[in-house]
Amino acid sequence: MSWEVVLTADRGTFTDYNGSSPLGYVACLPSRLVPRYFMDKFFTPPIKAYDTGEAFVAPYGLRKVEAILAKNGISVVVSPPEHLEKAIDRNTKVLGINVHDPYALSPVTTKLTMIFGGGDSWTSKFFKELGEKVKSLKLKYGFKVIIGGPAAWQIALDIPDWVDAVLDGEAEIDFPDLVKKIENGEQVPKVTYGRMPKVEEIPTIIKPSRFGEVQITRGCPRGCQFCSITPETFRSIPMDDIIKEVKLNIDHGIRGIELLTDDIMLYGSKKLQVNHEALVNLFTTVKKLGATHIYFPHISAPGAKSSPKTVQAIAEIAEYDKYTAEAPVVGLESGSERIISKYMRGKPFPWTPHDWGDVIIDATGIMVDNNIHPCYTMTIGYPDETDEDIEESIKLVQRMIDADLKAWIFPLPVIPMTASRLKGNEFPWIDTIPTKYWDILYLSWKHSIKVTKDLFPYLTSEMRNPIIQWVVRSMNDRVFSGVEKVFKELAETKGKVSEEYGKVEFDSFTGTVKTLYYLATLGLKSRRLAKSPVSTGNAY
Incomplete structure (x- = not known):
């Protein structure tokens, strides 16, 4: 053919x-x-x-x-x-x-x-x-x-x-x-x-689509300058079209549905106001069509804070107490009121840049209480960003850590995408990224590693192959302990140690054998620990 x-x-x-x-x-x-x-x-x-x-x-x-x-x-x-x-x-x-x-x-x-x-x-x-x-x-x-x-x-x-x-x-x-x-x-x-x-x-x-993916919105109306999505592009997809695509996937045996959107809280919205009825109807309809799991890739902190009842409602419909919603991406971006005000003033709406820290803390609590564990991304390296701006971001991250909120936090460099309003920026690298970046990187990764360890069973629960699932789970403690050490060294050397990491090579025959040997010994150790009648505490 x-x-x-x-x-x-x-x-x-x-x-x-x-x-x-x-x-x-x-x-x-x-x-x-x-x-x-x-x-x-x-x-x-x-x-x-x-x-x-x-x-x-x-x-x-x-x-x-x-x-x-x-x-x-x-x-x-x-x-x-x-x-x-x-x-x-x-x-x-x-x-x-x-x-x-x-x-x-x-x-x-x-x-x-x-x-x-x-x-x-x-x-x-x-x-x-x-x-x-x-x-x-x-x-x-x-x-x-x-x-x-x-x-x-x-x-x-x-x-x-x-x-x-x-x-x-x-x-x-x-x-x-x-x-x-x-x-x-x-x-x-x-x-x-x-x-x-x-x-x-x-x-x-x-x-049929991978993961039962179904688009429910396209675009984003918030207008952040670092993003390639322009505010005028936002559209909600009609319910009839969503139903067709959900049915198509379910008819092909795909019962887990991923609702594609840049912000689940904006489905059916007008002027950034959460449409509670539209979201409840969306989740209820998808569930009644036969979906066992309903997930989404993105959610916003202002959306969650402005309508806790909606977050609770969709979590109950999707049974997140049973099928935890892990790692939907949320834009935290910065803890600096000045940076938020200058580069993403629409981000906190209906609140102001001054309220941004409280919006993040409150929204995270609402999501986690409903078994939605967000993955926050931060953007570091704006043209006029100062150490004082990054220090404000560090304080916000520390507030999340002190509150023991199970949410990931990943500081990322600002990328000058050609469709964004920051397209004239230089691409970031070791010698151009702000020096305080390494401090917030370590603090965030240390917390995120802890969250990953706590939630790892949920993260790997949908893996089809039980052997592969076991291998990935077995890597957990030792691998992440090593990763934490890496980020500590990066913070202490302000990134200079990365030159040493550039010499590491595992994608070779020798590297593969070493990795397989490591997993085998780790597996034997895991089985010995499992048979031990006495608690061993932190085995690694």
């Missing part, structure tokens, strides 16, 4: 992370620190495909583009990168590639590669490997390559010679036109900026 368009992504995106999406952050580490065997088996295993090369399930972004093209009468298939040779033939006109972090410039990857001594992350290594395969197939079959997705802005900075066009922005309006022009032999711009479709122009997906 042949298709006009084949859609794919590199392995860092086209995986199900063994059923535990937080494991995807491992791909943000320098590739030399994690053996490929572990990426293939534990952290980023390939998604299965039919004999034709078509994926069983696929990331939501690819499924959405598939639906867009099908709506426009273009034959299309989504194929994992490992199966492209089966899906592509002489009838293929276009290969579309979705990218999330091809050059390792995302905030998380920038931070992790910086503090661990540089080098290719697994995200960039996976993209390079895909590029080599695509170049070979393109030489054989002569198709054109279009790259899009959340990190298309990275590709636009340095377009590889095997890429014919980049679509930066939304796909509904402009991507079908690009494909048709290429099929007709017309010239297309090297970079096209995708226009924003009306909500009725967004089609529903036609085949």
Whole structure:
């Protein structure tokens, strides 16, 4: 069977992370620190495909583009990168590639590669490997390559010679036109900026998505300057479309539903006001359709604080007392009133920048009380940020620690994404990041490691393979004790010790053998401890 368009992504995106999406952050580490065997088996295993090369399930972004093209009468298939040779033939006109972090410039990857001594992350290594395969197939079959997705802005900075066009922005309006022009032999711009479709122009997906992903909102109205999402883009997806996509996934045996949004509390909202009835109706409907689990990737602190009854209601409907909601991302950004006021004044609404610290503390308590454990991200490195600003952030983090709130906190560098209002900034690195960054980094990671240890059984509960689940759980204490030591050294040396970490190499035969030996001895130790009738306290 042949298709006009084949859609794919590199392995860092086209995986199900063994059923535990937080494991995807491992791909943000320098590739030399994690053996490929572990990426293939534990952290980023390939998604299965039919004999034709078509994926069983696929990331939501690819499924959405598939639906867009099908709506426009273009034959299309989504194929994992490992199966492209089966899906592509002489009838293929276009290969579309979705990218999330091809050059390792995302905030998380920038931070992790910086503090661990540089080098290719697994995200960039996976993209390079895909590029080599695509170049070979393109030489054989002569198709054109279009790259899009959340990190298309990275590709636009340095377009590889095997890429014919980049679509930066939304796909509904402009991507079908690009494909048709290429099929007709017309010239297309090297970079096209995708226009924003009306909500009725967004089609529903036609085949099942990874994790049962279903989009419920698109965009964000808060207008933070460091973010590429502009305020005018916010839309709530109609309930009928959400129902169609939930039913589609459940009909394919996927009963865990991930509600994709930049802020779950904004579904159905107007002017940033929580719509309690809309959210309760959303969760109730999804549950009645047969979902066993209902999760979401993002929530806001102001949304949670402004409507505790809504947080409680959705937690009860989704049974978070049984299926804990782990690590939805929340933007904390800064503890400095000055930074909040200047760069993200709409962030605290309906409160003011002066109230921001109390909003964070109160909202965290509300979420944790309802078995929602947020993952806070902070942004450090604004052009005029001072040590005094970062000291205010440290004080806010310490307040969370003193309150023993089970929430992760990860300080990230400000990245000058080309669609943001800070695009003129320099990219951060050891010698440009504020010196106080290392203090807040250690304080936050020390707390986050404790939270991870406490919640690790919940984080790994959805992993399908019990052996892999055991291996990952067995790594917990010793691995995180080592990580805490790393961040302490970084704080003490103001990041200089990262040069030493740059010499560490595990992605080799010797490194893999050492890692496997470590896990084997750890497993034997775990079994001995389990058999011991006497409590051993802290075994590590």
